[in-house]
Amino acid sequence: MRTFLHTDDGVTIDSVYDPGAVVYDASRPPAGDLAFVVAHGFTGDVDKPHVRRVAEAFTRHGAVVTFSFRGHGASGGRSTVGDREVLDLAAAVRWARELGHTRVATVGFSMGGSVVLRHAALYGEGGEAGGAAGDGGARADAVVSVSAPARWYYRGTPHMRRLHWLVTRPEGRLVGRYGFRTRIHHRDWNPVPMSPVEAVPRIAPTPLLIVHGDRDGYFPLDHPRMLAAAAGDRMGHAEHAAPDGLLGRIGDWAVGRAG
Numbered sequence: 001m002r003t004f005l006h007t008d009d010g011v012t013i014d015s016v017y018d019p020g021a022v023v024y025d026a027s028r029p030p031a032g033d034l035a036f037v038v039a040h041g042f043t044g045d046v047d048k049p050h051v052r053r054v055a056e057a058f059t060r061h062g063a064v065v066t067f068s069f070r071g072h073g074a075s076g077g078r079s080t081v082g083d084r085e086v087l088d089l090a091a092a093v094r095w096a097r098e099l100g101h102t103r104v105a106t107v108g109f110s111m112g113g114s115v116v117l118r119h120a121a122l123y124g125e126g127g128e129a130g131g132a133a134g135d136g137g138a139r140a141d142a143v144v145s146v147s148a149p150a151r152w153y154y155r156g157t158p159h160m161r162r163l164h165w166l167v168t169r170p171e172g173r174l175v176g177r178y179g180f181r182t183r184i185h186h187r188d189w190n191p192v193p194m195s196p197v198e199a200v201p202r203i204a205p206t207p208l209l210i211v212h213g214d215r216d217g218y219f220p221l222d223h224p225r226m227l228a229a230a231a232g233d234r235m236g237h238a239e240h241a242a243p244d245g246l247l248g249r250i251g252d253w254a255v256g257r258a259g
Helices: 049-058 085-098 111-123 128-132 158-168 170-180 196-202 222-231 244-257
Strands: 002-006 012-018 034-039 063-067 103-109 142-146 208-211
Touching: 002 085, 012 049, 012 085, 034 049, 034 085, 034 111, 034 244, 049 063, 049 103, 063 085, 085 103, 085 111, 103 111, 103 244, 111 142, 111 196, 142 244, 158 170, 196 222, 208 222, 208 244
Parallel strands: 034 063, 034 103, 103 142, 142 208
Antiparallel strands: 002 012, 012 063
């Protein structure tokens, strides 16, 4: 099933729903009511092969909602590189619940990994959107962040220096538009959004899993260690480097924790 969702700030988000193909297993909690909402990395979109591979892997554990962040693929708007994208994820989580799923696990990769952390902090029980505004329909029941940065403006690796050129330079944004189907907003963040490491302590009691590789060319191991330290005792690169076995373990974890 494919549709366009509408965010709270009026952006259309290209979204796909895949029902689960779960074989009953009496040793595990029932998965039929569980949906995974997958938040892709920067320059990804719902039709990219690596995103489809992740979706297919998770259908073995539950239903899957995938979507293209604003400015990516067929979605509207322009990418804010992890800021307003929280609204895109909230719209996708609401859609999963409207489709009848009582448990929702958000799984984000790279930029999407930072988005699921901030989304969980903002839309959780004590968050601004989930608490004060009462938007429980956008709340996640479990959160998985894969290959996410801990802090903003990191330029310590060649990959990240190239990414900053893509985002901050007019010629870089042209490459993003025509080379990666990613339309990037030209304005700087104002205000600067809550960083992932600031978001993590606000996620509890929602279960959180932080996944990172020791050969990640974008963010070295001090990033996941900062996130894990911030979480306390609750706690390759992104979709491209996530083997099927890892995706299976993430799916098993979510089935057991999101409920």
